[in-house]
Amino acid sequence: MSEGRILVVDDEPQIHRFLKPALSAAGYDALQAFTAAEAERLAATSAPDVIILDLGLPDKDGKEVIRSLRTWSKLPIIVLSARGVEAEKIEALDLGADDYVEKPFGIGELLARIRTAIRHREPATVSMSRFDIGDLSIDLAKRIVSRGGERVHLTPKEYDLLAHMARHAGLVMTHRQLLVAVWGPAHTEDLHYLRVFIGQLRTKIERDPSAPDLIRTEPGVGYRFAE
Amino acid sequence: VPDIALKKADEVILVDLPPADLIERLKQGKVYLPDNAERAMEGFFRPANLTALRELALRRAADRVDDQMVDFLRRSAIEGPWATGERLLVLVGPDPLSEKVVRTASRLASGLNAPWLVISITRPGATVDSGRLEETMRLAERLGAETRRVTAEDFVAEIMRTARRENVTQIVVGRLPRSLFARLTRRSLPDRLIGQAGDINVHVVSADVPLDARPGFNWRTRSNENALEAIGFPLAAVVAITLVGKAITAILTLQNIAMLYLVAVVVCGVVSGRRSAVFAALLSFVAYNFFFIQPVHTFAIDKPHEFFALFVFLAAAIFTAELSGRLREQAERARSQEKATQALYDFSRKLSGAARLDNVLDATAAHLYAETGKGTALLTPRQDGELIIGTVWPPDLAIDPTAMMAARWAFEKSELAGFSTATLPQVPWQFRPILTARKPVAVVGLLLGENGPLRPGDEQIVHGVLEQAAVAIDRARLFSESARRAALEESDRLHTALFASLSHDLKTPLATISGAATSLRDLGDKMEEPTRRDLLTSIEEEASRLGRFVANLFDMTRLEAGTLKPNLETIDIPDVVDGALQRVRKVYPGRIFDVSLAADLPSIEADAHLLGQVLFNLLENACKYGGEGNPISIFGRLDGNEVAISVTDQGKGIPEKDLEKIFEKFYRRQKSDGRAAGTGLGLSIAKGFIEAMGGTIKAESPAVRRRGTRFIVRLPVAREPRSRDSAR
Numbered sequence: 001m002s003e004g005r006i007l008v009v010d011d012e013p014q015i016h017r018f019l020k021p022a023l024s025a026a027g028y029d030a031l032q033a034f035t036a037a038e039a040e041r042l043a044a045t046s047a048p049d050v051i052i053l054d055l056g057l058p059d060k061d062g063k064e065v066i067r068s069l070r071t072w073s074k075l076p077i078i079v080l081s082a083r084g085v086e087a088e089k090i091e092a093l094d095l096g097a098d099d100y101v102e103k104p105f106g107i108g109e110l111l112a113r114i115r116t117a118i119r120h121r122e123p124a125t126v127s128m129s130r131f132d133i134g135d136l137s138i139d140l141a142k143r144i145v146s147r148g149g150e151r152v153h154l155t156p157k158e159y160d161l162l163a164h165m166a167r168h169a170g171l172v173m174t175h176r177q178l179l180v181a182v183w184g185p186a187h188t189e190d191l192h193y194l195r196v197f198i199g200q201l202r203t204k205i206e207r208d209p210s211a212p213d214l215i216r217t218e219p220g221v222g223y224r225f226a227e
Numbered sequence: 228v229p230d231i232a233l234k235k236a237d238e239v240i241l242v243d244l245p246p247a248d249l250i251e252r253l254k255q256g257k258v259y260l261p262d263n264a265e266r267a268m269e270g271f272f273r274p275a276n277l278t279a280l281r282e283l284a285l286r287r288a289a290d291r292v293d294d295q296m297v298d299f300l301r302r303s304a305i306e307g308p309w310a311t312g313e314r315l316l317v318l319v320g321p322d323p324l325s326e327k328v329v330r331t332a333s334r335l336a337s338g339l340n341a342p343w344l345v346i347s348i349t350r351p352g353a354t355v356d357s358g359r360l361e362e363t364m365r366l367a368e369r370l371g372a373e374t375r376r377v378t379a380e381d382f383v384a385e386i387m388r389t390a391r392r393e394n395v396t397q398i399v400v401g402r403l404p405r406s407l408f409a410r411l412t413r414r415s416l417p418d419r420l421i422g423q424a425g426d427i428n429v430h431v432v433s434a435d436v437p438l439d440a441r442p443g444f445n446w447r448t449r450s451n452e453n454a455l456e457a458i459g460f461p462l463a464a465v466v467a468i469t470l471v472g473k474a475i476t477a478i479l480t481l482q483n484i485a486m487l488y489l490v491a492v493v494v495c496g497v498v499s500g501r502r503s504a505v506f507a508a509l510l511s512f513v514a515y516n517f518f519f520i521q522p523v524h525t526f527a528i529d530k531p532h533e534f535f536a537l538f539v540f541l542a543a544a545i546f547t548a549e550l551s552g553r554l555r556e557q558a559e560r561a562r563s564q565e566k567a568t569q570a571l572y573d574f575s576r577k578l579s580g581a582a583r584l585d586n587v588l589d590a591t592a593a594h595l596y597a598e599t600g601k602g603t604a605l606l607t608p609r610q611d612g613e614l615i616i617g618t619v620w621p622p623d624l625a626i627d628p629t630a631m632m633a634a635r636w637a638f639e640k641s642e643l644a645g646f647s648t649a650t651l652p653q654v655p656w657q658f659r660p661i662l663t664a665r666k667p668v669a670v671v672g673l674l675l676g677e678n679g680p681l682r683p684g685d686e687q688i689v690h691g692v693l694e695q696a697a698v699a700i701d702r703a704r705l706f707s708e709s710a711r712r713a714a715l716e717e718s719d720r721l722h723t724a725l726f727a728s729l730s731h732d733l734k735t736p737l738a739t740i741s742g743a744a745t746s747l748r749d750l751g752d753k754m755e756e757p758t759r760r761d762l763l764t765s766i767e768e769e770a771s772r773l774g775r776f777v778a779n780l781f782d783m784t785r786l787e788a789g790t791l792k793p794n795l796e797t798i799d800i801p802d803v804v805d806g807a808l809q810r811v812r813k814v815y816p817g818r819i820f821d822v823s824l825a826a827d828l829p830s831i832e833a834d835a836h837l838l839g840q841v842l843f844n845l846l847e848n849a850c851k852y853g854g855e856g857n858p859i860s861i862f863g864r865l866d867g868n869e870v871a872i873s874v875t876d877q878g879k880g881i882p883e884k885d886l887e888k889i890f891e892k893f894y895r896r897q898k899s900d901g902r903a904a905g906t907g908l909g910l911s912i913a914k915g916f917i918e919a920m921g922g923t924i925k926a927e928s929p930a931v932r933r934r935g936t937r938f939i940v941r942l943p944v945a946r947e948p949r950s951r952d953s954a955r
Contacts, residue, residue: 012735012738012739014735014736014738014739014765014768014769015735015738015739015742017739017743017761017762017765018739018742018743018746018762018765019742021746021754021758021761021762022742022743022746022749022750025746025750025751025753025754025758026750026753080738082734103734103735103737103738104734104737104738104739104740104741104742105738105741105742106741106742106745106749107742107745107746107749107750108745108749110742111749
């Protein structure tokens with residue numbers, strides 16, 4: 001029984017050469033595409049569960065592929081990207097990519113991302129009413145956050161921010177996405193809001209706010225909530 | 228103390244005391260020894276003299292303070308909108324009085340808060356003492372006046388025209404002392420101006436100091452130049468006409484011999500000028516009387532009507548002489564003006580073709596030298612503002628350190644310096660700033676100290692040339708700035724390409740190695756044996772790919788840094804080709820290589836390692852672009868005193884326009900499926916290595932039957948070619 005079907009889009013044959021056996025060994029069906037055109041065709045015809053997309057494609061910018069896919073599909077997209085080009089990642093994420101993995105990567109990291117992406121695709125995640133991680137629990141229905149059974153008092157904005165991140169636990173959220181979700185589209189440039197509120201949240205929910213493991217920073221890109 | 232000391236002093240301190248006090252001090256022996264003081268008091272130190280001197284001193288000091296004040300106001304940029312009510316027109320000439328006129332006008336202008344225009348008028352072609360005039364004009368500029376140089380025949384009309392055009396409300400003019408004769412015969416310029424000024428006020432400034440020079444024409448120098456022509460030509464003409472007249476009257480009776488003489492006058496006027504014509508008129512008068520009027524061969528005249536006719540002739544002749552002379556002068560002026568215009572036009576055409584600063588400077592210097600005959604230097608500021616010599620024409624002239632100081636002064640102060648100026652006049656060069664609206668862009672030096680000042684009229688030419696040069700220099704500077712920016716952008720682009728190449732060429736093998744290794748570790752036990760082996764192979768291959776890329780980068784760095792020192796030795800080509808082939812076969816197993824090396828191939832002088840790398844790069848390139856399954860040929864042959872080695876593939880080939888580009892760093896061709904391949908370094912390294920070994924490399928495409936690419940490497944044969952037999 002296959003865990004899911006994964007479309008790998010990369011122009012380098014070497015990448016396919018190890019990803020295909022690795023993904024099959026992990027229980028996935030791997031589909032291969034070398035160009036953007038091929039990727040778009042396979043995405044439409046063979047119903048993959050996740051797309052792994054390299055941004056440097058010969059025939060078209062990978063970001064264009066995201067844009068056109070997002071016009072008709074909510075298919076999870078994980079971007080393969082080089083370190084040091086944060087702007088490119090942010091752009092891809094804001095265009096609708098779900099996550100990214102930096103090249104070079106270990107297979108374990110990629111598989112974890114794939115699992116998260118697939119889980120978020122399931123409808124249950126959306127209507128989730130309760131979220132637990134470690135000793136922290138968030139009751140999304142009652143808007144109550146507690147740590148080790150003790151109630152944590154959050155301002156409405158802090159709660160909104162935490163709840164939004166918890167709903168996307170395991171996925172990276174760009175600054176912009178968080179700002180839009182919590183403060184509204186007029187505040188996409190107000191990065192300092194986010195810094196302040198993340199700082200406050202960390203002091204309230206993290207065991208050690210100086211070494212956070214619930215709200216992790218993705219340098220230059222955004223934040224990722226643990227799962 | 229001479230006046231010059233006062234003029235050049237940095238600071239003047241006025242110590243003032245009333246004459247009575249001074250005489251008192253004199254009496255007390257505080258100035259001179261008592262007996263000297265006695266004599267001084269009787270001779271010079273009388274109250275009247277002292278009062279006069281005191282007034283002079285006070286006035287000089289006041290002038291100075293006034294200059295400084297105006298200077299200061301100018302410098303502090305109190306430009307503001309000047310009151311528009313009053314406007315002054317100031318007339319100056321090459322006379323010493325003009326300085327006083329300028330100072331008076333300056334005081335008047337600042338009192339009225341009015342703009343003032345200083346003009347100097349010369350007659351066309353007149354020689355003037357331009358040094359003093361220049362100094363006066365500069366003084367005026369420094370005091371804030373607008374200055375203008377005008378040439379005109381009729382001074383008064385020109386002045387009034389300018390005054391009306393510029394909405395002048397007041398005119399300031401100097402009145403020079405005139406001789407009794409001049410006063411009786413002609414009205415002075417101020418008088419005539421006052422007569423025509425209408426509602427314009429005229430201020431007349433009178434001389435109060437003895438004037439040491441008089442302006443105006445200098446007939447002597449003019450007549451020296453063409454004395455022979457001015458006297459000889461009329462003489463010859465009148466003699467000729469007399470002979471002709473005699474010849475004609477011998478044959479038929481001619482009533483109007485006088486007409487013939489008029490011809491002589493006109494010819495003289497047109498050919499050699501007004502004075503020559505007047506002289507011809509007088510000669511004709513004499514000759515006509517002597518040779519043709521009864522009684523002939525005497526100056527006596529019999530009939531009263533002939534007496535009358537003779538003087539009518541004289542009047543007519545002189546009038547004709549004047550007219551024809553003026554005609555000639557005007558024609559000459561038009562001609563010289565046309566010449567100057569033509570020269571300026573040629574110059575501007577030359578400049579428009581010169582985009583680089585060097586070219587502009589060279590063209591300007593050469594043109595100035597050709598026009599004025601003076602050595603010319605052009606100096607421009609460097610990037611850091613330091614003034615350096617841009618060009619000198621003729622090129623053998625030198626500029627010593629003192630002259631450089633003068634040049635710097637001219638540049639920094641935007642005023643004249645060097646020869647016959649107030650700053651460093653001992654220098655043979657005269658430096659003038661070349662100004663644009665923005666700032667001085669350069670300094671021109673004219674070598675005036677060795678063969679005299681500029682010829683009259685050249686001043687205008689220099690002025691015109693410098694105005695054009697200023698624009699051209701400014702333009703060239705902007706052009707080079709934009710070129711520099713383009714170069715920066717280009718190097719930026721290279722860096723971006725390097726970055727892209729690094730991130731692609733380093734990261735793909737690294738991603739493969741890391742991905743395959745982690746897959747084996749985490750999922751290896753779920754994989755089939757062949758899959759595991761393939762992953763291990765891919766790790767090995769990618770590691771060696773990475774190694775090649777790093778080696779390429781290293782080679783490139785050595786080439787760029789210039790630290791590559793080829794270890795030239797005598798080597799045999801088959802050995803090197805063999806080594807390269809072995810390495811390529813490892814990367815591209817199964818490719819077919821056709822090797823054909825001439826049997827008489829001599830040894831060459833090269834670095835075995837570098838040449839091996841070049842061949843490897845060429846072969847690798849051929850494998851990448853040659854198309855799967857197509858054989859790759861390697862030929863080696865002797866060509867003159869070079870050995871030519873070629874590597875030919877049978878791929879798509881390279882469009883002709885890209886043949887040069889393929890050797891550029893990070894230039895990559897697209898593979899048939901559109902993917903960029905390779906590092907974009909291989910060929911540029913090959914070129915760098917071959918050139919370091921004194922050889923050449925070039926690409927040809929198509930190579931065979933409209934397909935493929937051929938790379939040909941040429942290297943010099945070793946100096947003592949060994950035959951293959953003796954080598955073995």
